[in-house]
Amino acid sequence: MNQKKEVTIYDIARELNYSPSTISRALNDHKSISKKTIKVIKKAALEMGYRPNSLAASLRNNRSNTIGILISRINRPFMSTLISGIEETARKAGFNVIISQSNDSYENEVDNSKVLYDSRVGGLIVSLAMETRNIEHFQQFRDQGIPIVFVDRVPKTFSSYKVVIDNYTAGYNATKHLIDQGCRRIAHFAGAQRRNIYEDRKKGYLDALSEYGLPIDKDLIIHAKTLSFEEGEKATNKLLDLPHPPDGIFSANDTAAVSAIICAKKRGINIPEDLAIIGFNDDPIASIVDPPLSTVTHPAAKMGKIAAQRILEHDQKNADNNLSEVTVLSTEIIVRASSKRIK
Amino acid sequence: MNQKKEVTIYDIARELNYSPSTISRALNDHKSISKKTIKVIKKAALEMGYRPNSLAASLRNNRSNTIGILISRINRPFMSTLISGIEETARKAGFNVIISQSNDSYENEVDNSKVLYDSRVGGLIVSLAMETRNIEHFQQFRDQGIPIVFVDRVPKTFSSYKVVIDNYTAGYNATKHLIDQGCRRIAHFAGAQRRNIYEDRKKGYLDALSEYGLPIDKDLIIHAKTLSFEEGEKATNKLLDLPHPPDGIFSANDTAAVSAIICAKKRGINIPEDLAIIGFNDDPIASIVDPPLSTVTHPAAKMGKIAAQRILEHDQKNADNNLSEVTVLSTEIIVRASSKRIK
DNA sequence: ATAGTTTATGCAATCGATTCCGTTAACTAT
DNA sequence: ATAGTTAACGGAATCGATTGCATAAACTAT
Incomplete structure (x- = not known):
């Protein structure tokens, strides 16, 4: 003893x-x-x-100084930076941060939400799993007045705090950038259309094409489940095997875009002369690949900071107040060599 | 209401x-x-x-089903994968995971350890901050029989669970690999020598040189605080400006190694013919950079899993039992084009 | 000087689950 | 049939901090 x-x-x-x-x-x-x-x-x-003893205090107050995070995967540049932003902000306010990852599985998301609820988190920050269709599992938090902030991958129908980027405009601008560089047959690596981010990016892509009078060719739109490196490789090969291969690719993430660069290079395609490529997220690999990948910034740390602030603020205000504020952060296109045809 | x-x-x-x-x-x-x-x-x-209500149960038991993580930074590939491994293992056992990052500051590490203590975590997983010299702040956990697992960056003097790799052998083998490829003037990007991982890697480097009868040239050993991209660039330029520049670099991390590749390429150096490079960690950027970077694997997910298991097991056993088990995981050298001179 | 107010502190219930120590009833063995 | 077990459950204290409602003392105003 x-x-x-x-x-x-x-x-x-x-x-x-x-x-x-x-x-x-x-x-x-x-x-x-x-x-x-x-x-x-x-x-x-x-x-x-x-x-x-924080436990005793939390029990008495029926609320812990803890923010629960419910995301798909931790070890992705965007996600880990998001977490980092949340943690930094939360800790300054004396809040702890509990993380849980769903691995994009709906069941895990539901299970994790229960555990976080049982832990009496003071607030919840969520980026939906790829699979998730039903969002009833968040109702329990609302019933108890526990604030929820959805970030990035948000539900359409659940009224709550949200922190997002304007994916539509970003998709539009990325596509327009390729058009400006002289591309006329632009392909798109699209993500799971169930999630707002991929749906909106695709919409932006489609509208940009239409606006500039370019035809929409279904063969040039590749839907991938996870936009992994392998999927990107496969998609690129498929595109390049087409009778009329594309002269530009807008990928909904950087991983697939990078794999496209590497794959196309292997096949002797000149980038950006024959094929201009732009990705999304500005992951570290984007600036490392050769040629460096043009991409769209995704303000992960800022998103995390704001999401955490929403919860901390909520603690101060009346609970019933303004539960559905939506924050839209701006993004920028970073033009690098992978798409710069015009000097 | x-x-x-x-x-x-x-x-x-x-x-x-x-x-x-x-x-x-x-x-x-x-x-x-x-x-x-x-x-x-x-x-x-x-x-x-x-x-x-987990809070009530935890209060009564004076121990929560929670593992606290105390690391330097979340948004690094190694760290986020480590966390992912911990989270996955912990969650299966019904444990929550609280994260906190020190940003390599000693003060933050101490503060965070206090908050985690106050939250009555059931166990603590720590990777030391770069700055940390004093480790008294962990004593409070031991006094309460709360298990601590140090991973990767571990203290020398504190007897506790530890999960590490054999950095000495890894450094030795990485250097030997360059020697085998015909390098005779091998530089080393060394990290903060206060931390075991960088100290041991350097020792391995030095011993490999000695063993193969190569002279140790102090100009070829660059000590960097954080081994960032910028530091790597600066170090590379410095090396290449030398009257007798090196023909090989062993970098203690991938970030600096990748910056060396990019920097050397810009200066017209052929890699690996003129300069062979090997890094450490096998970060995603390692396989993306051109030429792909040879490196040493760092089993982050496995480390996380084992660290979490130590804590879960401890819960079962008698508290006073076997508190100082050290687990050494094996690493492998991955040879890619950045160092492959002999076909 | 008296009533009213402010300041500083104590009492005791409360949050919700756990667990030591009974107690009762049913069951078993001789 | 009686003592001894076992099975199934209840009582009540406990974990440590918080807070609404006193209370006592000191102070202010008229």
């Missing part, structure tokens, strides 16, 4: 002949405790090695 | 005319409750929408 007994506010109370209430209030700088007493109590707490 | 009242075991008890003790035991499949009763209670719990 080597576990030292932990010091509680009762121990301090006994030591100083105050009541536990006073100790609690003093440690929280409650205004009804005199400054002198506060000083004395804090000093004693420090000396006695007192460490607050 | 729209917050639905939450259902507790007391509500179920009242409803079924059982005592709360029985409800609690039934929900936990306690053996002294009849199977029939368990079935009845679980059914009622489900119907009534009961959700356990």
Whole structure:
């Protein structure tokens, strides 16, 4: 038995002949405790090695100083940067951050949401799994007045805080950029259309083509489940095997775009002369690949910061207030060598 | 006021005319409750929408089903994969994962360790900040019998669970590989020597040189604080400006190695013919850069899994048992074009 | 000087689950 | 049939902090 007994506010109370209430209030700088007493109590707490028990406080308040994160995968540049932004903001406010990953499975998402609920998180930040169609599992949080912030991959029908980018405009601009560079047969690597981000990017692509009088060729639109490196490779080969191969590709993510660059190079295609390519996200690999990949920025850290702020703010305000604020962040096109045909 | 009242075991008890003790035991499949009763209670719990309050249970047990992670930065490929491995393993066992990043600052590490302690985490997984010299802040966990697992960047003097790779051998083998490829003037990008991983890699490098009768040239050893892309670029330029530039570089991470490839290429150096390069970690950028970077694997996911397992196991065993088990994982050299001179 | 107010603090219930220690009833062995 | 077990369940304290409602003292105003 080597576990030292932990010091509680009762121990301090006994030591100083105050009541536990006073100790609690003093440690929280409650205004009804005199400054002198506060000083004395804090000093004693420090000396006695007192460490607050967050669990007890959370139980009493029925709310923990914890933000739950529910995302598909942690080890993706966008996601880990998003988390980093959340963590940084949350920690400054004394909040903990619990992470859970669904691996894009609906079932995992539901299970994880339950566990986070049981942990009485003070707020929830969610980026939907690829699979998810039904979002009833978030209702329990709303019933308890626990704020939810959806980021990036958001549901259409659930009214809540949302932090997103304008995927439509980004898709439109990326496509327009390729058109401006002289591309006339532009392919698109599209993601799962169930998710807003991929649906909107595709819409932007389609509208840009239409607007500039370019025909829409279904053979040039490749739907991939995960836009992985392998899928990108396969898609690129398929496109290049076409009788009339494309002269441009707008990929809904960087991974597939990079694989397209590498694959096309292997086949002796000149980039960007024969084939101009633009991706999405500005992952680290985008600036490393040769030629460097043009892409669309995705402000992950900022999204995380704002999402966390929504939850922290909510803590302050009245619970019923303004639960459905939508924040749209701007993106930029970064033009690199993979699409720069016009000098 | 729209917050639905939450259902507790007391509500179920009242409803079924059982005592709360029985409800609690039934929900936990306690053996002294009849199977029939368990079935009845679980059914009622489900119907009534009961959700356990983890906070209450944790308070009572003075230990939460939570693993705290204390690392430098989340958004690095190695780290986010490590976290992913931890999360996956922990979640299967019903544990939550709280993350905190120190940004390599000692103060942040200490602060975060306190917050995690106050949250009564059931275990702690740590990769030390670059700055950290003093490790007293971990003593509080040991005093309470809370298991600590150090991963990758571990302290030398603190006896605890550890999960590491054999950095010395990896550094030795990476250097030997370059020697085998005909390199005779091999430079080294070394990280902060305070951390075991960089110190050991450098030792391996030095011993390999000695063993093969190659002189050790201090000009060829560059110490960088963070081995960032910029530092790598600067170091490469410095090396290439030398009267006798090196014909090989062993970088203690991939980021700096990739920047070396890009920088050297810009200067018209042929890789690997004029300069062979090998990195460390096998980050995604390693296989994307042109030519692809040879590197040393770093089993991040496996490390995370094992670290989490240590904590989960500890929960089962007697607390005083075997607290200082060290696990050494094996690494492999991946030879890619950046160092392959001999066909 | 008296009533009203402010300041500083204490009392005790509360959050929800867990568990030690009974107790009762049914069952088993001799 | 009686003592001894076992099975199934209840009572009540407990974990540690918070907070609404007192209360006592000191102070202010008239």
